[in-house]
Amino acid sequence: RAHPVPRWVGPRRRLCDPSPPPSCRRHRSSGCDARGARGRPGRGMFAIQVVKKAAKRCARSVLKGAPPEPCDEVQECLCSYKINKGILFQMYDVFHSLKQFEDLDEVLVNAHEVELSSIKRLVVDRRKWVLKILMQLLALGDCEDKVTWDQFLWIFVRFCSLNRVELGQALFLVISNEMSSTTLHYLDARHLQEFYNPYKDCPVRSFNTQGIDFEKLPLTRYYATDFTELTQRFTQLVNPIVYLQRVLQSHLPGVDFWDRIDRADAFVHKISYDFFRMDTGRIHLRGEPPYRETCDMLISDALGAVVVNEEQWVLRTSKARAGKGLRQVSVWGEQPTPELIEKIRKRLEDEAEAARLFAIEQEQAAIFAAEQARKRREQMLLLQEGGEEEDAGAGEEDLAGPPKEAWVENAAPSADQGTPVLALATAAPPPPPAGRGSDGAHVQIDASWPLALCASHAAFSSSSSARSGQVGRHSRPFV
Structure with missing residues (x-):
């Protein structure tokens, strides 16, 4: 980034000396300065820039203030997860770095808020599949243009502490907010199809939803419990938000901390629209309500497919697939199981590999046939040239006697x-x-x-x- 250090900067001359070197002084006799006739900067200008950049780097690493004091709600949240001052300083380093990237020429001491776009720097890989979930997560925390220090701690600490079932509920809220659903308590199959359509061509296998067709599933609307059960059975639906959580855990402060954390509450939280907001305006008199799982589909799938309630199945799925209906193959309708999807994918990959090898063999055989044909043509040309030479010398006098045609002409007339x-x-x-x-x-x-x-x-x-x-x-x- 910086220009090379000029030659005149050496042990005999200090970098902090503001006076220019002898080679950069103005020559009064010639009427020109050290920049030359063409206006090129002198060596002293490069040295000053190097000194400034080095001083800024030192100041950024040394001149850093303490993190701002969180509000009471945030402090209570940090105490519930046993986050001490040392871990809080590590989180503030990440927040301070995001603020410093906004203006690299300024030496920043304290950071109280960052731009919403600066939060995207936390995700380095697979940004195309994860960033929209991150932005909707911040939108659920009422972050519009800027993210304050308290909001940063409140949203990301609570998000990093969620288990897999709670992440399924959070993803339900993210999809509802992304699709601008008018019904906040359930999602249509159309909304899920639109949200997961880009993931059908995802190169990441754990994110790819090519084998899932929501038209083959029996439900047309999914409540939070139904969607959570669906994500537990088909894990590629919830894997993007799980990956986002692991990325944020690696920064705040590390994955090891969240793996060893011991939560005081052993129940599964019910993730609502107020979960990531600091100012909800609501108070639960009996504490946070737990999540009540129904397991209507998971239990039936685990115990085996026994066809029951056929009339209700026909009424529920009669309009599916443009009025064709669905067969009651399993509790998931005609949707293949994840194990069958993996087998089909493996078979397709094997067929594609076999087709590729067959094409290579065909190409090699064509090249070999062309080479053999070329050799045969060369041999035929050589034979034709040899025959022409023999025909040209057929009437010449033989060294051992007269030509062959003279033998018959010299025969006796009585023969x-x-x-x-x-x-x-x-x-x-x-x-x-x-x-x-x-x-x-x-x-x-x-x-x-x-x-x-x-x-x-x-x-x-x-x-x-x-x-x-x-x-x-x-x-x-x-x-």
Whole structure:
């Protein structure tokens, strides 16, 4: 970030000396300063910037005030979770850092409030899937543009202390606020479908809701208890808010603290719209009401699928899937179970991998076939070139005697011209020198051989040469 330290800054000269170095002084004789004719800054300007930035960093780390005193409600909340002064200082460091990021040029001593957008810096990974839940959580705490120190502690300390069932209730409120539902005490299946549609293409497997179809579920409206049971069975619905809680716990002050915390109350809280507000205007005379679980769907799913209340099922699901209705396969209707969804996903992944490998094999086979065809074409070209050379030298004078065509022309007129072999045999020209047969061996025919043997041997040699398709330039027919 900072510019390199100039060469003139050394052990002989102190950085705190405000006087410029000799190289940066004004030259009166030339009428120019150290910045030069083109207006470039001198080395002294870079050194001053380095000193300022170093001084600001030191001041930010040293000049930090104590955290503001929380209000009585917040102090009571901190005492219930056994948060002492040391842990409070760690939380204030995070709050102070968020405020310092708003203006890096200013040395901030005390922080009383931060911008609402600065809270997003707490989430680093998977921001696309979590930030809207964080913003709605702050909206439930009546935070519009700024977040005060008391609101920061009240909202995030209470949120980090929730268990999984309470997180399901908090997510119910977040979805209701995000979808601007007119009914505050229940959610339609349409609202859930719209909220979870972006998660169908989520690359994070624990957030992906591709296998969940709310049209295949029997309920058309979900109360807080029904939605909590649904999130306990299909955990990918509640995993985004669970991940957000773990991220906030890692900052305030750490995950180990919240894992070892011992809550005084052993019951599950009922999360209402006033849970994250400091000024509710309501007082529970008998304390905070507990959460009453119904387990209408979880118990039936755990004990087994026994078809009962068929008439009520038909009345409830008759309008589902555009009037087609739902079969009573299980308590969840036609919605596959998480185990079956995982098997289907695994099978689809295996099929995709097999298709990819098959495509690679097909490509390699095509490349191999093209290479073999290229080699065959090269061989055919070589054979054609060799045949043309042999045809060009067929009429030339052989070194061992006259050309092949002269043997028939010199035959006797009394011989049968229809059978060249017999004509050659009966003409009895001067015996040629030793030649080579089709197999390359030296053969010489004597005049004392029988005529039939000479004719058969010559016919065999000529047929072998015809089958081979090539005749050497220095070879002759046998006689």
